[in-house]
Amino acid sequence: MNIFVSSLSYNTTSEGLTQLFSEYGEVTSANVIMDKFTGRSRGFGFVEMPDSAAAQKAIDELNGTELDGKTINVNVARPRTERSDDNRSNRNGNGGGYRRY
Numbered sequence: 001m002n003i004f005v006s007s008l009s010y011n012t013t014s015e016g017l018t019q020l021f022s023e024y025g026e027v028t029s030a031n032v033i034m035d036k037f038t039g040r041s042r043g044f045g046f047v048e049m050p051d052s053a054a055a056q057k058a059i060d061e062l063n064g065t066e067l068d069g070k071t072i073n074v075n076v077a078r079p080r081t082e083r084s085d086d087n088r089s090n091r092n093g094n095g096g097g098y099r100r101y
Contacts, residue, residue, distance in 0.1 A: 001055035004077035006044040008032060009068035014045065020067060021047045025054025046077055 005017065017030035032045040049055035063074040 001049055001052045002077040003047040003049065003055055003059060004044065004075050005047060006073045006075075007070055008041060008043050008045060008072060009070045010041045010043065012041065012045070012068045012070075016068065017045055017047055020062070021049065021058050024058035024061070025049055025051045 003021070012032055014030050014032045017032060018027050021027045021030060026049065028048040028050055030045065030047045033042045034040065035042050047058075049058065059074050059076065062072065064071060066072070
């Protein structure tokens, strides 16, 4: 089962997530997502656990607990949806704002 963990401290590491979730069962992978420009944590990550029962127990018991000084949110990860140009509110790429001249 793929688990989404959010509200992570910028000090939380992938190893820290592995250690935390290993208390509930085998962890296949744990990754804190890093910003590609700054190299700093983006404040969320993913944990993969092969045993669904152990993963659900981890979700139930860890959601709302504290890790590295922050209260974390732990949920089942939803599949990533692809964004298309039709879903954008502004197609000129300037983020929806306008410029006064």
